[in-house]
Amino acid sequence: MRRSPRKPNAAAEEVAQLLSRAADLSRQAADEAHRGRVNEALKLERDAEELRKRARKVASRVEAATDDVVSQTSSERGPSARASTIAALGELGVPSSPRAIAEYAWARYGTRIDHRALPSLRRDEVRSWSSTKSIRPVYIVPALEGNRFLPVRAKLTLSDWPFERRVIGPWSERTDHLRATIQIAKQVIWLRGVDPEAAKRSQSLLAMYTSSSQNDKALDPAKVEQAAAAELDVIGEPDRRWRDQAAERARGFLNEEQLLWGAELPRIVTARA
Amino acid sequence: MKTTAAQTSYEAKLAAIRASAPARSPTVRVLAAYAEHSDCNLATLGFAAGVDFDRLLVGTQYEAPFGQSPFAFSRGVAFERMIAKHGYALTLELLREKMDFAVDDAKIINLRQAYQKNKQGMQMRANDTRTLIRQLINGSPTAPNLIDGAVLQASIGGMPAFFEADALAARFGGPIHAGEVKSFPVVDGRADRDKLGAALDQVSMYILFAKQLVESIGANPDLISPVALIITPMNVSLTPTLSIKDVSKRIGRAERLLAKVPDVRKIAADIPPDISFGPIATPTAPEASRADALHVLADRVGTAYSPSCLSSCGNALFCRGRAFKACSPSLTGPQAIRLLPGVRSLDRAAELTDGAPPSINEASVAPLLARAGRLYDAAIAGASPSKNRRAG
């Protein structure tokens, strides 16, 4: 009845090597993409994906053999797309498009989210929210436009944000972009000391975010942060006040479900209905 | 109790949900365990469908270590035999000495031996108990003073259920008292506070059911006294002693508990048809697929793990595994959740102690975690471990 301690196994070693080679290929793909050679980048990326698939197969064989590790099941094949989306969106902290979320997740964690799958994810969120009431601590919900609070198709937010941060006002597009830029700049500074790989990826992401306000390659994240903060000082206040009032208005006539998922389009009632 | 068509349909639905999983009828101990984590939808579903979570995962690495020691069982049986010896002599002596009941010509009925231990037996014992209580209330000469092994019927979340109260219903003039026989000892006027609390909650449940029974007979429920009797061994030996406790507050809790148990009919109606414990329970299926099935079920229905589940729910080891996989602060408990508001995982909390820039939700706790990390690293570096660890 006394369990003998488990033997360390070689297969785990093999999984580690496969993953690191896949990471190298992805890095080369990113560099190719920067140099504009997109299809070479995508070919490299496909090879990286192939390595990762083999790593997963080896890993599932290892797990099935040893009975002590929590077995490989649906919620354990690596952090699910939903978990990565929530983590990335949580750190960005502002309503973001599926593509922006996927880019952030890749830069920050090196995990791939197929952003095309996110809209279907949202349908699943609605279904699970309405079925047995809120059983999940947080849901991925659409941002809401500011006038009639209809759901905005290409912007996602999290249900545990206050309404004020999920509604889009006239200045919100810009202020949210600035807030995301500041957040990524801070990440780059911090990641340099902790995870140089992620720091490099985040640096290139930051470049994409600042292409509008600054275009040189060797960006200094601290300067980017200051510039974004300065601009935010100007338009941040009116945006905040507008969103507060919109929230107060919304709380006036939206019910709990609408406050999360947005008001429905007014159905056109035909004569016979 | 005529079974209407509607009733058979939801019972069939619940049976389908339970499928081949081990069954368990709602005893008071099961109700008390459920009350500890009524916020967990999986536990609610299991309770409604009558699934025995203690045996659901037998044969997997998550099997619950709840086996009872045969010596504890035999001590309980020996103690109950001691109480019933020579026509409940010791019990009556205690009732005379501690409650000053006039016990000299007490009439005692033991319903336990009269019928078998199955559903029909329980139904008959419940009918007998009802008749005996009615006699007690009407003061008929044949009414007993002491009923051992009364069975009270109640509806739990709309499900009819029988509760074998090994309690004694004692009446010597004055109100009827419910009691409970327990084998933990009272020494120097003190008992194990958690075991005593659980025992009093159990008697409060019996008192509540007894009040409902008296009310259904049309008499005044106050005929059932809110004072509970607990018979336990005193000190080392099995000599019984009687402890008397007013449990009015706990009866209120029992009422609230019963009101909160969700209606099984509603659960049966709400649950999508393909939900079932079957694939989880089949002992022959490979462990990975049984765990996989439970993960799917848990994802769809929702769970609420907390360390307190480890001492009351058979699925706890499985849910702890899920909490670990999700890196959830619930692994450490509600205190950690209180100290990490807005932080979704323990990994993320660790990053924040290294000074990671926080998201807006994490803004309130991030400075505290970063400062704690900074002070800790400085203090540990200052007292470098090599200096603090002597050889050997």
Next chain:
Amino acid sequence: MTPQDSSGVYDPAVMEAARSVANTAIQDFVSRSDSNRGVVVTAPAGSGKTGLVVNAVGAARRQKFRVAVGTPTNEQAFSLVRRIAVDHPGETVTFVPASDISLPTYASQLSNVQQVKASNANGAGVIVGTLSKLGDAFSRGDLGEVDALLVDESFQADSSRYYAVGGLARLHMLVGDSGQLSPFSTIDDPDHWRGLPEDPLQTAVGVLLRNHPTTPVYKLPITRRLDSRAAVVAQAFYPDLRFSAAVMPGVRQLRLSPAISNEPRGRLIDRALDGACKNGWAHVELPTAPSLTADPEIIDLIAGTVDRLAQRGPKTRCESKTTWSDLPGARVAVGVSHNDQKDLLRSRLDSMGHSDVVVETANKLQGLEFDVIVAWHPLAGLPEVDEFHLEAGRLCVLLTRHRHACILFGRASDRALLDAIPPTSPAYLGFNPDPVYEGRETHESVFVALEPHRLTR
């Protein structure tokens, strides 16, 4: 309720009822000194029970009894020395201090007050001191027996402190507010003795009534601090003590200059302030959200409320000051449950220039009185309830310090906590009260009483 005549600010029936109970209790106390006898007076918050102690001292002195008066803390002893000295100029009040303690000037410079070492206090007619100091002096033999012993705040004093002074006299009068925080200890298992007669943490009143069940208990049916609007809610803390407000309804008034705020947070605060002026209560309930004990959102709102209150030129009128007069910062207090909440609010209010506004935990607010209280609900944002936060005494202290208005801040999840099934709780032989369940029921009835004053964002 007799119609309020123009000059009458007090409800004559209530005053009369209180006066008769007090006199009967005092008469009972000083009537016989032959055998060991105790008298207990329980009273709601702000009932003026210290006044009763002072009158009892006078009555005992008239019987030529030598009297000792003990309290749990020094501050309570200081205010008693002053009250007795002022109300009984003919008596010399002797204060017996612990080693490093001395009377503050407001008491020491009174002519009929002296502060001496215990050994030379033996001839004195009225001796005042903390229970520990009096007990220590008595057990060392420095202080001899007296004829009568009075213990104020006797629900706050624990059995071990009462043990120290019990032998000082055969006649005891224990006066206290049963709603207050019960004695507690920092040791790891304070419930070790619970239910046993020797439990040192039971209240002084508890041990006296347990050992001498025939001791008469007088219930003072009055509160002078709370007006009728406050008393309705405070009644939940005193299930077996009916009481009513001394002041007639409408006598206590708080007025603020009208104000319009342009942003939602300011509007919520103004709604709370206006509600508090009109009804004496406001219960601001923020949406459920995971939060630290020192919840920054509630800190902002509480500090904002204190700031806004000051900005709107608050004026008050009451039975003693019938003309509108300004409400000074020192008459406003913020009540919390934890030290980190207090520290953060203290520094925030100082930075806003409100350093005169008091910020304290419920523990330190016991016995104090203010005009306006801004209270942080003990359950605010809790993920799970426990005995510390469910303790009815803590909520009682926070909601019974104000003469005019109390604004309470919490979260929607606070009420939801109480709807859930109460977890099982330990039980102790020989001890019937169930603090966890009783605390839960009191919290529920307070939420119901505050229902009409609830504001959500």
Next chain:
Amino acid sequence: MNQLDAALAARSFRAGRGVRSASLRHRRLAPNPLALVFWQLGGEPFSAAAIGYGHKRQNLRMVVAGDPRNRDLAFAALLKFAGWFNQRFEVAAGYREWIQEEGTEVSSNAPQVIVANEASVEMIGRLGRRLAYLPTDGPKAAPPELIRLGQHFLFLHRHSRVAGQQLVVPLTDFLSQHWVTPQSAFEQQSLGAFNSYIAPPAGSSGFHAAAESERDSLGPVPSGDDDQKLEPLVDRFNLRRGQATDAVTVTPLLIPIENHYRPLIQHTWTQVWDCRDREASWLEAPSVERRWQSDRKAYTQHIDWTAKNGRTRTRQTARQAAVRLRTLEDAKARLQAEEACDDPVKMIPYILQNKAVQGRVVRIEADRRERINGRMLRRPLVTLLSPDACLVPRGKELWWTGSPDGRSYLIHDVQPDPSGGCLVTLKLTTGSTATPLPAAKSQACFSVHTTTKAWFANLPPTEPWSHRPPVGEPPPAPIEGENPL
């Protein structure tokens, strides 16, 4: 759980192993401790089915009762154990030394009992309660060694409630003072699980290692399966011994039951010694010596009292309970103060709760004077630069950790510093030049903790009438009762 615990639990989760919550060892781990492993029968709290004991890892001895529900068999086993335990527990009392400031004579050393968990300390308490009051004459007399064993066990159980005591050390409690893991307090009650999380075997995460070793019960309460295997052995043992309880008949029959318990005891024994040896390698904190001295004093009083065959009450009088409450409160306050002043890691929670302030000493005005009721008295000022904002209120009384039993300081002034931290000025509350001041430019910490002994109000010797119950408490009686099984 405080904010630092939450932070360290997160780091421990990420690391997959335990994280230190102390840079020193704050309890003494005496060489050659009396290590005890208890097993009872399920549901039988007052009898020891098997005891493993020894004072070195390699010499584990064992005694088995056979059927502990039978009094003679249970006492026979306990007597064998008492023969080893009593002598080792009492020997230290033979060598005394004079302690000047206490003005009393105290044993120069004391025995240390180590057990796996809190449940074992409770088992010691129950055995003590059963044995200490047994009659030594009459029909149901018990050998005096058993009564002495009971008195020692009762003392150890009572003493275990004193915060920081080291005469009986439950190792799960010891570990929770020095390590943080993401496990809940309930899970940390299994010494195996706690050890496995602190030091998981190579290649395995703390969580999985702990989940594995958590399955094996370490006693005293057996798991259901352990007792399932034991029951047939006991039945056969009882059948073959008939009514005999004499050693000659019984001893050979015990072998199958010994074989049942040996692996169980060995497993717990290994966990106990692995933990003890691993923890003993940490440097002992300076104030452990003061606490060990107060342990020795309590031990000496106990030995002298039992030598005069004094009986201790099972239920305390109101006075004893009141004095006990103050002693326990003082012991806890001094323990927290001493641990925080010894160990900067233990001070962190107080800094986070604004009960302490820490920083570099940037200015000292040693000879500053101020007017106090008419006279210019010396009141030195010390100014710290703290890296973080300081919320400790003005006028708060703090003690310098450099002299925690010295005179206190008051927060004189707090000014924000451009670096984001703040300049905190503290005023010493005495002028005496004997009081040491922190050195300029050194790192200094001032906290609410003082290690001076609290002032104890005396309590009158006799019980006042208000505390005298109408009917007195019965004196302590044997709790065997008339008809044991």
